[in-house]
Amino acid sequence: xxxxxxISVEAPAGDSLDAAVDALRDHTIAVLTGAGVSTDSGIPDxxxxxxPVRAPMTFQHFLAxxxxxxxxxxxSHLGWKRFSAARPNAGHAAxxxxxxxxxxxxxxxxxVDGLHLRAGxxxxxxxxxxxxxxRCLDCGQFFARQGVADQITAANPWIDTDEAFDLSPDGDxxxxxxxxFVLPHCSVCGGVLKPDVVFFGEFVPKEKFAEASALMQSADxxxxxxxxxxxxxxxxxxxxxxxxxxxxxxxxxxxxKGDNRATVKVDAGTSETLQALLLRLSP
Numbered sequence: 569x570x571x572x573x574x575i576s577v578e579a580p581a582g583d584s585l586d587a588a589v590d591a592l593r594d595h596t597i598a599v600l601t602g603a604g605v606s607t608d609s610g611i612p613d614x615x616x617x618x619x620p621v622r623a624p625m626t627f628q629h630f631l632a633x634x635x636x637x638x639x640x641x642x643x644s645h646l647g648w649k650r651f652s653a654a655r656p657n658a659g660h661a662a663x664x665x666x667x668x669x670x671x672x673x674x675x676x677x678x679x680v681d682g683l684h685l686r687a688g689x690x691x692x693x694x695x696x697x698x699x700x701x702x703r704c705l706d707c708g709q710f711f712a713r714q715g716v717a718d719q720i721t722a723a724n725p726w727i728d729t730d731e732a733f734d735l736s737p738d739g740d741x742x743x744x745x746x747x748x749f750v751l752p753h754c755s756v757c758g759g760v761l762k763p764d765v766v767f768f769g770e771f772v773p774k775e776k777f778a779e780a781s782a783l784m785q786s787a788d789x790x791x792x793x794x795x796x797x798x799x800x801x802x803x804x805x806x807x808x809x810x811x812x813x814x815x816x817x818x819x820x821x822x823x824x825k826g827d828n829r830a831t832v833k834v835d836a837g838t839s840e841t842l843q844a845l846l847l848r849l850s851p
Contacts, residue, residue: 585841587832589848591789591815596670598787599663600805601677601684601838604794604820608657608839610650611681613794626769630762631705637760638746644763645720645727648713651699656687659793659839662846664688669850673787676780678795678802680765693780695772695801697765702752706759716752716761723750772801784808789815791845794838797825 603613629636656664664687666672674691675684680699684692702711721728727749752761766772780801784790790809795802797818806826809816818830819841827833834841 584832584834584836585844585848588817588819588834588841589845591817591831592791592845593849595789595815596673596787597666597789597791598673598784598809599675600790600792600795600802601663601675601679602793602795602797602799602802602820603679604796605659605677605838605842606654606657606679606681606683606794608659608837609654609681609683611654611679624768627767628769630767631760634751635746637751638749641720641751641761642724642727642746642749645717648699648717649728651681652713654681654683656683657839659842660684660687660689662839662842663793665846666842666849667691671849672791674783676783676805678799680763691783693776693783695766695776695780697763699763699765701764702761703764704754704757704759705762707754707757709754709756710764711755711761713763719752720750723752724748777801777804780805781808787814790817792816792818792820792824792826792830793842794820795824796820796822802826 603611607613625636625640630640660683663672663675663684667674667689674693675689676693676695677684678696680694680696682694682698682700700713702713702716703709704711753759754761784805790806792802792806797803797806803825806816806829810829815831816826816829817832817834818824818826819834819836819838821835821837824833
């Protein structure tokens with residue numbers, strides 16, 4: 569199991585934690601995680617308190633204009649070094665331990681950072697893909713992200729910089745002067761490359777959502793951690809649990825779109841709450 573990023577962990581106070589433990593105890597739990605689970609690893613949230621307003625690139629823009637692709641790949645390359653260096657935190661580690669104990673059946677994540685797998689979780693459905701893999705949109709060939717990063721560096725030796733920048737939750741940064749940027753290309757067919765993640769304006773692949781739904785069907789409780797449930801895929805999974813009248817526990821700082829359907833809402837940080845749940849639910 570990967571070493572977790574050390575943080576100060578203190579169990580959240582109040583009755584909500586006790587109620588969450590009561591709701592989840594003696595159940596097989598499916599977990600849905602969002603960006604809030606990775607903030608303690610240095611990856612920012614899209615919508616948390618203090619998060620800057622962003623206008624992420626859409627899939628339609630990426631496809632339509634080479635300048636958009638240049639801007640995306642330049643920014644994504646700069647962000648990749650920091651994004652890939654992030655370490656699992658105490659929340660990731662707690663979920664891996666809960667799975668090892670047979671309490672958590674698996675994790676469905678909206679994150680693209682791969683930190684659940686690096687923390688030791690075994691059954692992970694990366695609902696929105698993963699940044700460490702790249703796909704050719706023309707021939708379908710997959711590539712390791714590091715190989716594409718090496719290609720970008722070789723073609724654009726000026727791109728690597730120690731300049732400080734603001735990282736986004738999906739691993740890119742804002743870059744504007746990209747006229748001279750040379751795009752990476754598929755080494756098989758010369759086609760257009762794109763990280764294997766779901767862009768805004770794209771749908772979650774049917775087979776991936778089916779995998780998430782299958783995990784939901786094998787569980788009899790749902791724990792949602794670090795997601796505001798703005799994205800439709802999360803709400804659809806919440807509705808599956810709601811229709812089956814499963815206990816639903818939401819752990820998130822601030823309001824989520826699912827609060828009115830939760831059995832228990834814990835308004836607290838995910839790392840400390842997940843650690844507390846590990847201590848309370850483990851045999």
